[in-house]
Amino acid sequence: MEVLRYVAFSTDPKGGNPAGVVLDATGAADTAMLATAAEVGYSETAFAVPSGDGALVVRYFSPLAEVPFCGHATIATAVAHAERHGTGRLRLRTAAGPVTVTTDRAADGTLVATLVSVAPRTAPIEEADLAELLAVLSWSAGELDPALPPRAAFAGAWHPVIAAASRDRLADLDYDMAALGALMAHRDWTTVNLVWRESPTVFHARNPFPPGGVVEDPATGAAAAAFGGYLRELGLVSPPATLTIHQGADMGRPSTITVTVPAEPDTGIGVTGTAVQL
Structure with a gap:
């Protein structure tokens, strides 16, 4: 798996919250994802698997366990995806339920992502x-x-x-x-x-x-x-x-x-x- 490293909620690498991002974790076992998250060492790493209908199945692992949903890793995943595939709307399937996330570029060229959570x-x-x-x-x-x-x-x-x-x-x-x-x-x-x-x-x-x-x-x-x-x-x-x-x-x-x-x-x-x- 190719592991990307991003900082979310900041434009400065010295700020924000670091997250690991795997844009294609197809075939990865749970043990492999947990071990990768532990090796990366950030609070969460997101593992995405593209599905046939264009959605991404996303799972989130901390260094110790899987968590149902992670906001900063979702923002990082969306920006990483947009850098490689263009901005737009993504449909995510998470353990917590369906989440949509939209990316766009601000006037200064910065990529900005907005997720919409499951019902609170x-x-x-x-x-x-x-x-x-x-x-x-x-x-x-x-x-x-x-x-x-x-x-x-x-x-x-x-x-x-x-x-x-x-x-x-x-x-x-x-x-x-x-x-x-x-x-x-x-x-x-x-x-x-x-x-x-x-x-x-x-x-x-x-x-x-x-x-x-x-x-x-x-x-x-x-x-x-x-x-x-x-x-x-x-x-x-x-x-x-x-x-x-x-x-x-x-x-x-x-x-x-x-x-x-x-x-x-x-x-x-x-x-x-x-x-x-x-």
Whole structure:
């Protein structure tokens, strides 16, 4: 397999979130894909297999396990495909369901990709799980933003949304990786989406990712899509809305994710970003 390496959600190779991309993984066994993802060492590598009807079957592997959906690797895959086959609309078949992604060139020539997630949904977080999660993070209930209540959010993968009341709280991330990984495995959470609201449409996020063997993800498109659905379902944004999520700055890899929240309920969330080859 030819493995390409891209950074998604940044035009600077020193920013964004690196992803491995295999545009043709035809015939590759699960063990081979997992071993390749481990060798690449990024939070996820996407493996695409062209199908007879023009769609791509895409699977995503972290260095430790397969995940149902990954936003930044999807953006990277779409840009890599567009560089070789031209811009346009791709239909993806993922373990989470069908995802469309469209590529186009900005005025400055930069390739930009927009994915539309599966239908999002939210669920309560059990009180005991929330208490354990906050304890592992060394956060207190008094440090949370009461305007953004804790929920588990889904748009292809599950992410608990925990909102900090201050930027300083978000900036101070120091957690027990083994303990958080065990809790997340028990609840089938992919990353923890820690957020702070700067303004009605601008947010900052950090995403611990111990199930993937990664302390922190610098740009998490799947969590951004889930967060857009969370805001719409809880009436915390007035759709249609365009949101900006800044992520990765605290770990020295600044990323920018644009989230489009349609007004129609139960419709997919748009996630837009750039990608550059390493």
